[in-house]
Amino acid sequence: MAEKKQHTVGKTTDFPVGKFKIIDIGGREIGIAQLKNGEFRAVRNVCPHKGAPVCKGPIVGTHLPSAVGELIYGRDGEVLACPWHGFEFDLLTGDELIQSGKPTKLLMFPVAVENDNVVVTL
Amino acid sequence: MDMPEKSVPSSQDTAFKVVDCDVHPYVKDGISSVFPYMPDAWKQRFLRKRATVGAEARSLKYLHPNGQVNREDARPPCGGVSGSDPHFLVQDLLVKNRIEHAVLNCLQTGALCSTLAGTDESIVLCAAFNDYLIDQWLKVDNRLKFAMSVPSQDPQAAAAEIRRIGKHPQIVAISLPLLNILMGNRYWWPIYEAAQEMQLPILVHVTGPDSIFYGPPIAAGGIPDSYVERYVTLNQAGESSVNSLVFSGVFEKFPNLKVIFVEYGFLWLLPLLWRMDRTWRQLRHEVPWVKKSPVEYVHKHIRFSTQPIDEPEDPKDLDKLIDLMGYDQLCFSTDYPHWDNDMPGQSLRGLPKAERQKIFWGNALTTFRMR
Numbered sequence: 001m002a003e004k005k006q007h008t009v010g011k012t013t014d015f016p017v018g019k020f021k022i023i024d025i026g027g028r029e030i031g032i033a034q035l036k037n038g039e040f041r042a043v044r045n046v047c048p049h050k051g052a053p054v055c056k057g058p059i060v061g062t063h064l065p066s067a068v069g070e071l072i073y074g075r076d077g078e079v080l081a082c083p084w085h086g087f088e089f090d091l092l093t094g095d096e097l098i099q100s101g102k103p104t105k106l107l108m109f110p111v112a113v114e115n116d117n118v119v120v121t122l
Numbered sequence: 123m124d125m126p127e128k129s130v131p132s133s134q135d136t137a138f139k140v141v142d143c144d145v146h147p148y149v150k151d152g153i154s155s156v157f158p159y160m161p162d163a164w165k166q167r168f169l170r171k172r173a174t175v176g177a178e179a180r181s182l183k184y185l186h187p188n189g190q191v192n193r194e195d196a197r198p199p200c201g202g203v204s205g206s207d208p209h210f211l212v213q214d215l216l217v218k219n220r221i222e223h224a225v226l227n228c229l230q231t232g233a234l235c236s237t238l239a240g241t242d243e244s245i246v247l248c249a250a251f252n253d254y255l256i257d258q259w260l261k262v263d264n265r266l267k268f269a270m271s272v273p274s275q276d277p278q279a280a281a282a283e284i285r286r287i288g289k290h291p292q293i294v295a296i297s298l299p300l301l302n303i304l305m306g307n308r309y310w311w312p313i314y315e316a317a318q319e320m321q322l323p324i325l326v327h328v329t330g331p332d333s334i335f336y337g338p339p340i341a342a343g344g345i346p347d348s349y350v351e352r353y354v355t356l357n358q359a360g361e362s363s364v365n366s367l368v369f370s371g372v373f374e375k376f377p378n379l380k381v382i383f384v385e386y387g388f389l390w391l392l393p394l395l396w397r398m399d400r401t402w403r404q405l406r407h408e409v410p411w412v413k414k415s416p417v418e419y420v421h422k423h424i425r426f427s428t429q430p431i432d433e434p435e436d437p438k439d440l441d442k443l444i445d446l447m448g449y450d451q452l453c454f455s456t457d458y459p460h461w462d463n464d465m466p467g468q469s470l471r472g473l474p475k476a477e478r479q480k481i482f483w484g485n486a487l488t489t490f491r492m493r
């Protein structure tokens with residue numbers, strides 16, 4: 001296992017809120033996005049379900065579990081929907097929203113802001 | 123399941139070969155793109171009607187919950203809907219996944235022929251779309267093969283269309299837009315006769331308006347209420363059709379005919395065959411032209427595409443069921459560029475190597491007219 005390194009991937013302003021920018025770090029495609037709460041996320045651009053470029057999916061809100069016939073919208077800007085089969089992932093934790101059966105999980109890397117620079121560790 | 127970093131067929135196995143038997147080309151500007159391929163009088167009619175056909179034919183309640191059936195991430199760089207640029211498709215699907223033959227099946231033509239166009243309109247449009255794809259797609263790359271469409275509202279015209287272009291070397295199947303008439307019905311026989319004559323298999327696939335409009339097959343029991351509900355029931359027409367083909371004696375009448383069911387699923391086949399076989403043993407004399415067990419007809423004449431592969435919690439359960447079915451029935455398919463596509467590198471990885479290769483390669487070669 002290679003030693004982990006820090007990679008400065010750009011300024012905070014390079015990453016608009018609510019959209020992934022996909023960059024190559026040492027041959028690995030990583031999606032970087034800024035969430036509405038100001039936090040950054042670095043996500044491997046491979047869907048844990050069947051390998052889609054998951055970071056090309058939209059960052060959305062979703063309809064939360066509700067009573068029959070009722071719609072409750074929530075989690076706006078916190079959910080990544082895979083562009084293929086549509087699995088929804090919680091961008092706060094990386095977890096798949098549906099937790100029954102054998103849920104999958106996004107592979108996320110630590111990301112920090114240092115002097116306005118976005119720094120990913122992988 | 124966690125995905126390997128790169129998705130290539132069967133990891134690094136360069137000897138592994140792939141035929142993709144379900145790829146959807148989209149004619150970019152729909153009907154207006156095919157004007158050069160039809161008589162002027164018909165062009166004038168469609169112009170005056172302001173006729174269009176989009177990528178999808180469905181009413182509001184069946185719109186895809188994420189906005190479209192086609193993958194957003196597969197849009198060609200030059201713009202347009204996913205699947206509308208043959209050059210990009212070759213790179214994005216064939217080269218990336220090392221696919222050697224891809225069978226194109228145009229659902230715009232399918233939807234027009236099954237439902238959206240009138241009978242005469244569908245005959246003209248079907249020929250125009252076929253000619254457009256031959257001209258603008260097949261010439262791009264020899265790996266692109268074609269399931270030509272037929273105007274199924276008029277079986278005689280459909281048979282004529284098969285005889286008109288069916289000898290093209292890249293045409294490998296006939297895409298038959300189903301109506302709400304079971305496949306064993308004699309309505310279809312002129313088409314089967316022409317298909318057998320041309321040594322082309324019949325390929326069936328939902329055309330889009332299924333269970334939505336009157337015309338194409340409708341799911342059993344009533345009309346579903348959402349995209350999800352409808353999607354889950356789309357296999358039903360496949361089950362009814364397998365049953366109908368066998369008991370109506372189609373394969374006795376057309377002993378060289380082959381049929382491939384694409385995107386209807388396949389795990390239902392095993393219990394269906396058990397039930398068909400038992401019932402035949404009990405009541406064979408009602409259909410005395412059925413001389414062999416239904417199981418034998420299906421194994422000899424019918425194939426199923428793999429996508430969308432069902433996903434039991436333990437993937438080994440799927441492998442076991444396929445082992446019970448046998449490995450001769452399945453042909454790998456992606457369904458690119460649709461949202462529910464399966465790519466070769468992630469599909470059926472638990473099967474034994476030789477059997478997996480049959481499903482991804484050998485079975486397609488003996489099903490489609492590949493020379």
Ligand code: FES
Binds near residue numbers: 049050052082085086
């Ligand atoms: S590959 Fe992402 S949901 Fe299937």
